[in-house]
Amino acid sequence: MHDILPDKQHYWKHIQKKSSQILEDYGFDKIDLPIVENTGLFVRAVGEATDVVEKEMYSFKTKGGDELSLRPELTANTLRAYLEHGMQVMPHPVRLWSYGPVFRHDNPQAGRYRQFHQLNVESIGDQDAVVDAEMIFMAHKVLEAIGLKRMIVKINSIGDDSCRPQYIKALKDHYRNKVKKICNKCKDRLKTNPLRVLDCVEANCVDAAKDAPQMVDYLDSDCKKHFKSVLEFLDEVGVPYLLDPHLVRGLDYYTKTVFEFVQEEEEKKEEEQQQKEIKEEVVAEEGEGKAEGDAVKEKVDEPEEKQKHPQLAVISGGRYDKLVALLGGPATPAIGWAMGVERAVMLLERNKANIPDYKTNPKIFLAQLSEMGRRKGLVLFEEMRKSSIPVKTSFGRDSIKSQLRIADRLGSLYTLIIGQKEALEGTVILREMSTGVQETIPMEKIVDTVKKRLKK
């Protein structure tokens, strides 16, 4: 768990602003959902045998005996709300988006937190392939709008109930005479969650997976046609994609189209430049003591390891045509995706993306002296606020000295000073901080004067 401090807020505001704009443009309505829900909801929706449900949920029992969990994702909640509020009777597709914290009890590391934020999007009620493409296109647009470059979508189809069983059978057949070679976990996976063996990274398992049958070859005509049109639509709108026959989702509810967005490797040049800088730093330090020669060597070696950022999915999602029915609703096709906001922020930082600074950075500081100055200051502060001129003050402080020091630290362009004398005269001192030049201005003209000065 981590705090999002003021100096990072502009990333968050930026992402929220850009993405909500696009989602509203596409006709999605916002929905806010509770953080705590019945454990059973997630077990049913996400799947009993998934890691998320098995070991990553924060579950607890209330005094009344209810089994509750902090939500590990937002799709289940969204569909629960959809059913609970009778949205089946609304014109379809019902398009909902939500944003908020989700919780997974996993070992944390870069880009992975126990509490993180998702931007979640669902389109309920359409089965056509064009919607798959539209959702992927929109995800692409969102990433583009927030300033992430070199994003590529990995895509696959995992079929549905009518063809996946045959594929799983073929997959099991393929592994029948290889069981001895693959790792123990994969042996379990073959029984509980066979698709999973495909993305295991153990050398032997990768080997065994190489010539494994591919889902695309087992798709029935409906699924195959669907997948083919999704790709055709993507070509049409120009979203770069990568067919990944081993892409398998960790949540049970997916059918047909699954996808995830990753960022392609950074340009090599940049990496080399960074390494050079680090090496130069190390060399500069060397003069201080030769005894730590070994330590220096280690320092040089380290960055090479660190440059290899794992390719984390920023957005991932897919179609889930059976989930609404599974949760007790009528058979309703649907598709959705979720963005990991921390990951998006992390990539923006790594890319050194140029994010607009949404902070209102006050250029004006208001200093006051004496009880009377303070009173007038309070009034003037409100006048400035009404004119939308952001002002910082430190009313609680008495000495002009410390107030000016603060004004300086804040980088104020001008300081307004009201002391006893000015308060009695009905004037204000306007001090230009860079030059120290001051002039006395009648109180009633000060707002206009400041406005003019700031425009320059």
Next chain:
RNA sequence: GUGGCUGUAGCUUAGCGGCAAAGCACCGCUCUGUGGCAGCGGGGAUCAUGGGUUCGAAUCCCAUCAGCCACCCCA
């Protein structure tokens, strides 16, 4: 869930069984209504939390929590 590393003042860290330190930051004074520089002074730490070992624990041990790295997995 597995293996490894880390947690001392707001920040960066030193101390590694015997009085909790330094630099930066903050506040103040020198300078009584005028900032940046300098000098001097001050406040601020239940040493992540809870247990244990010990005459004595920031220091050693165990557990928990949080973070970092590699897995697993995922956003």
